[in-house]
Amino acid sequence: MTTPAAFTGALRRLPGHLLPALMIGLCAFAVFGPLGNLLLWAFAEKWFFPARYPTEYGFDFWHRVFRPRAGAWDSLFASVWIALSTVLLSMVLAVPAGYALARLALPLRSVIMLLFLLPQAFPSLPIFVNIARMFYGMGLNGTYFGVVLVHSLPGLVYAVWIATAAFAAVDRSMEEAARNLGAGPLWTFRDITLPQAFPGLVAASIFVFLDSIDEFTGTFFVGTPDISTLPILMFNASMGGNYQIAAITALILLIPSVGFMLVIERFLKADVLSRIGR
């Protein structure tokens, strides 16, 4: 039996336990609420106001999405293809840039790194509208290359920052040891620097990939209507009130994201990330 004293004691301790639990619950709801809604919509056959939950479940809309004519497959391939190209372009530029920045004296490096952040600092809409205008003049609108270029703009920020951190983490005396024992600069880079920076470069690629596969605004202004990626398909479906198709597209979009998240776990070391901007 609980004495009154023990009871009030427990009552006083209650907020201490309740508050964290409440916070965790709210966070979980914020994260999983929309996802749950998404799942409901993906499998809802009929869901009309004022019903609280779908009145009929089924795979009917999945068949519709994956019909050859619907273009979901094309959009998926276009998305992955654009994302991979963006990764390639970003990394080709970020590896030499990151290496140079990592070996630069500190004040100058910080300035250049900040410059790289500038495109992110401005609202993206005006930037993309102007890029679309410029690309129109160059005939890049509606081409894969144009979309890849637009995706590389934010992609480069991740790529250069993380690559710089990865290269800065490579002990300089290890490179000097290789030079000292007979390796030229290129051999040293290939055999010593690159293998050690590799996990960081993989992490950078993953960020660029995820950013590209998710990108909407740039693709919308530069790519449509000739190029349709999954986010564009989703947007069109939602605008047309077709929530089932939008939900299903969103779920498809999760596949590459979750897949690459799993790869991140393997390659991303905390010590690599902690050196960013140092």
Add this chain to the structure above:
Amino acid sequence: MGVEALALQGLSIRLGGANILEDLSLDVQAGSFTCLLGPSGCGKTTLLRAIAGFAPPSSGDIRIGARSIAALPPEKRETAMVFQSYALWPHMTVAGNLTYPLKLRGIARAEREARAERILELLDLPGFGPRRVTSLSGGQRQRVALGRALIVDPPILLLDEPLSNLDAAIRRNLRGELRRLQQKLGITTIMVTHDQEEALSMADTIVLMRAGRIVQVAPPEELYSRPADLEAGRFLGVDNLLAGRPEDPVAAATIGFRSGDARLAGAPGTGALNRRGRVLDCAYAGGGYHLQIAAGDEVIAAVSGLPVALQTEVCVTVPAAALMGFGTDHRLLPRETRPDSGATARPSPELLSH
């Protein structure tokens, strides 16, 4: 590759207006063990890096044997260096680290592996080839780094404070090991150190450096007993520097000696430096007592086998052989004891002119 000599001729390195190294000239004999000794910031590591090709000289020449290497990139110099941090490549195994320099030289795999085996035997690390570098202890890493440098059979071996990251006991062991290995291979070796004991026990020749200049080049015994100037003396443990008096056996502005050579005596010794004073402090220091003795306005450090009560009047005596005379310009005076250490003797004119 064979044993070759190294020569520096008028080597200077300027960095942003500051002279890191100033007009250094040095001849290192083939097959010798030379230590660059000096306090931190004296330029000894920069000199080593200049020889390896990582610090471009602003003027002067570096020669190995007959050929100049000053203009060559590091990879063409054939100077094998052991870094202070060892700089082993963590993404390779021990054998991978050892054989990489051979791979660069286009040596076949079988030969590479055989040579790695041999060098591991030499370094007393048999069977360590497949191990990861990160699983090795500090001393083992140090030996692998040494092996990686030696495997290419270089004409010059450069060691940048190779023992400073190790425990005292391992360091003492490796000191002897490194010295024996160097003598066995007969490789011309230059080692940077700030530890005078290490330099004295390992080197054939010690190059004492200070503020980007060479102060003295001498064998260990000579450097220890005849440091070139006051500051060099202080760096080498000459802890007593007293103003010379006319009755002293050495005529000099300043007379230096180590506390270990100073004894307490009942009466002033003949032909020795004598000072009377009062004991200020007496501290046990393992095997003996360290004394601080006030003599006039000077404080003398001395050792004693027995404890001495504070404020005791004592006589400190130092044999003439342990004394170093320094002139008014702080430079060491040539060794010369007065024929009679009486009060009437005068410094010779030659000594005064310093």
